[in-house]
Amino acid sequence: MTIETVSKARACGGTQGVYTHASSATGTPMTFSVYVPPHDEGETLPVVWYLSGLTCTHANVTDKGDYRRACAELGLILVAPDTSPRGDGVADDPAYDMGQGAGFYVDATQAPWTPHFRMWTYVTEELPALVGAHFPADMTRQSIMGHSMGGHGALTIGLTFADRFRAMSAFAPIVAPGQVPWGEKALGGYLGDDPAAWRAHDAVALIEDGARVPALLVDQGDADQFLADQLQPQRLADACRAAGIDLTLRLQPGYDHSYYFIATFMPDHLRWHAERLR
Numbered sequence: 001m002t003i004e005t006v007s008k009a010r011a012c013g014g015t016q017g018v019y020t021h022a023s024s025a026t027g028t029p030m031t032f033s034v035y036v037p038p039h040d041e042g043e044t045l046p047v048v049w050y051l052s053g054l055t056c057t058h059a060n061v062t063d064k065g066d067y068r069r070a071c072a073e074l075g076l077i078l079v080a081p082d083t084s085p086r087g088d089g090v091a092d093d094p095a096y097d098m099g100q101g102a103g104f105y106v107d108a109t110q111a112p113w114t115p116h117f118r119m120w121t122y123v124t125e126e127l128p129a130l131v132g133a134h135f136p137a138d139m140t141r142q143s144i145m146g147h148s149m150g151g152h153g154a155l156t157i158g159l160t161f162a163d164r165f166r167a168m169s170a171f172a173p174i175v176a177p178g179q180v181p182w183g184e185k186a187l188g189g190y191l192g193d194d195p196a197a198w199r200a201h202d203a204v205a206l207i208e209d210g211a212r213v214p215a216l217l218v219d220q221g222d223a224d225q226f227l228a229d230q231l232q233p234q235r236l237a238d239a240c241r242a243a244g245i246d247l248t249l250r251l252q253p254g255y256d257h258s259y260y261f262i263a264t265f266m267p268d269h270l271r272w273h274a275e276r277l278r
């Protein structure tokens with residue numbers, strides 16, 4: 001399991017790196033970023049996974065997420081993978097919400113996506129093994145967060161592997177992809193036409209089917225242009241209430257779907273994760 005360093009920079013006393021490797025899960029090169037805060041020799045640190053949204057790469061949060069100072073203060077490693085396989089020979093779609101940049105954190109079962117679109121396996125198996133092998137990571141202390149499509153990924157992965165992740169949070173997540181246009185298109189395209197096959201990748205459906213975690217934190221801007229049609233956080237609130245899950249859902253006045261919103265509340269989320277990763 002080898003990785004190549006694309007870049008490294010000193011930041012807030014730690015190191016911000018970007019790395020690439022040949023992925024066996026996707027059959028393509030994959031790029032990811034890792035911030036390692038200042039730490040003592042031999043010390044291992046908890047890991048926060050950040051999953052990005054539609055059209056993004058690892059670079060969006062790395063460049064605009066404003067997480068390094070909080071991670072340095074709290075002693076958190078932050079890992080940001082890409083959102084899909086990319087490159088020549090990788091299937092794509094002209095629309096922004098399908099194909100490259102829109103992997104939806106699933107393992108595709110339908111042509112033409114099957115050969116490379118295996119982001120579930122990549123994020124839950126292959127990349128954690130790489131991070132554990134190459135960085136001072138305490139893999140017994142992991143948490144997960146994400147934005148929009150990445151919020152969907154964080155919620156579904158966190159609910160599925162509740163024994164692995166001590167904390168979960170999201171910014172403007174797609175909470176019920178089986179019931180909104182983005183998700184219906186993507187899950188239908190990647191997993192086929194049977195909605196029953198989508199339930200394993202739908203946070204609300206997972207909770208309805210018995211998945212449980214102690215608590216969730218979700219921030220949502222009330223000026224988000226996708227709020228009514230695509231995000232619908234009330235569906236998550238209703239599912240958590242019925243299941244007895246402690247959901248903190250904060251509707252933030254005046255905030256939209258952008259990284260200005262994420263950067264504003266990122267320190268809150270990281271502190272929330274750090275409390276549960278001690």
